[in-house]
Amino acid sequence: MPNVTFILADGRVVTVQAEAGSTAMLAAVTQSVPGIDAECGGSLACGTCHVYRVTGDCGEPSAAESAMLDALTGERRPNSRLSCQIRLDADTEVTLAIPAAQG
Numbered sequence: 001m002p003n004v005t006f007i008l009a010d011g012r013v014v015t016v017q018a019e020a021g022s023t024a025m026l027a028a029v030t031q032s033v034p035g036i037d038a039e040c041g042g043s044l045a046c047g048t049c050h051v052y053r054v055t056g057d058c059g060e061p062s063a064a065e066s067a068m069l070d071a072l073t074g075e076r077r078p079n080s081r082l083s084c085q086i087r088l089d090a091d092t093e094v095t096l097a098i099p100a101a102q103g
Contacts, residue, residue, distance in 0.1 A: 002092035006033050007054065009100040020090040025049040025059070025083035035098035042084035047072030048102040051084040056094030059084040075099060 004027050005015040018027035028036035028049070037048035047068055050081060061069065065085045069076050083096060 002027075002088035002090065003094075004028070004088065004092070006017075006035070006051075007093040007095065007097040008035055009098055018088050018092075020088060020092075021054055022088055023084050023087060024086040024094065024096060027088065028083060035096075035102070036083060037102045038084065040084075044048070044068060044082065046082060047082065051081055051083045051096040051098055052077055053079045053081055053088075054095040054097050056092065058092075058094050058096075061085065 001017045003015055004018055004024050006012060007013055012103055014033050016027050018032045023042060025036060025038050025042050029038050039048045040046040044064055061081055065082050069080050
């Protein structure tokens with residue numbers, strides 16, 4: 001099972017197991033990780049599941065994701081991703097930091 005570690009804005013660390021094939025956003029929402037608002041439910045229509053990749057490989061953002069990050073997130077960084085676009089494989093091990101405020 002994939003493991004996703006979230007570093008919350010207050011510094012607390014929460015690690016969750018997810019279903020292979022799901023997304024980091026879905027893992028956060030279903031396991032009540034605070035800070036991932038996910039207002040659009042994962043349809044790439046908002047910036048409220050913004051995270052910063054700390055460790056692990058979660059690919060590069062698509063052009064559509066990159067445009068959404070530019071338009072709707074607070075502080076975009078080179079390691080910014082929308083967690084709804086991070087697909088989790090069976091062997092995924094990734095650490096994601098959640099910003100203090102969502103887009």
